[in-house]
Amino acid sequence: MDKIKLNIDGKEVEADKGMNVLEAARQAGIEIPSLCYLRHINEIGSCRVCLVEVEIKGTKTLQASCVYPATEGLVVYTSSPRVRRVRRTMVELLLSDHHRECTTCIRNLNCELQNIADNLGIRNIKFTGEMKSLPVQNKNSFIVRDYNKCIKCRRCEAICSKVQEVNVYSAINRAYDTSLPPPSCRICPRWPA
Numbered sequence: 001m002d003k004i005k006l007n008i009d010g011k012e013v014e015a016d017k018g019m020n021v022l023e024a025a026r027q028a029g030i031e032i033p034s035l036c037y038l039r040h041i042n043e044i045g046s047c048r049v050c051l052v053e054v055e056i057k058g059t060k061t062l063q064a065s066c067v068y069p070a071t072e073g074l075v076v077y078t079s080s081p082r083v084r085r086v087r088r089t090m091v092e093l094l095l096s097d098h099h100r101e102c103t104t105c106i107r108n109l110n111c112e113l114q115n116i117a118d119n120l121g122i123r124n125i126k127f128t129g130e131m132k133s134l135p136v137q138n139k140n141s142f143i144v145r146d147y148n149k150c151i152k153c154r155r156c157e158a159i160c161s162k163v164q165e166v167n168v169y170s171a172i173n174r175a176y177d178t179s180l181p182p183p184s185c186r187i188c189p190r191w192p193a
């Protein structure tokens, strides 16, 4: 495997050619938070939680590290004040349309979103506005789907199509109205609608 060298947070690190910045950082022991990313399965750069600063021609630009290629000589900052500020805003925006019932949620203390919000020190959500109120889909004995907590990372869609190869989840609409409607799967009897 060909190797490249890049600089992450002032440290020279080695990465495999073809890796993205997120993987290169993690391989070097530098943690960058992520939500939508699943290696080789869901690399769509949608949640923007993994934002980092990348130096391009002397200018630092914000890039989603999970879809930004690690290249020879690249200079990356994963935890600068600007990165932390923007990352925090991205998470606050996700939480602004999220039914925040953490203490009664089955995933309390075992939740990636909660962990990231906690690590960023988010205690209040300053953004207010429309919040969806959708019925919880609990007729399936294997999966309970609460779309009021969906952050549209689309990992379910990717797992369904690329791992299970069932292809029943598919997002509809755009932006705030994006949703993953409950599938009516007739292929796999284990996953009734």
Ligand code: FES
Pocket (backbone or CB within 6 Å): 033, 034, 035, 036, 037, 044, 045, 046, 047, 048, 049, 050, 051, 064, 065, 066, 067
């Ligand atoms: S983890 Fe990179 S955009 Fe979601």
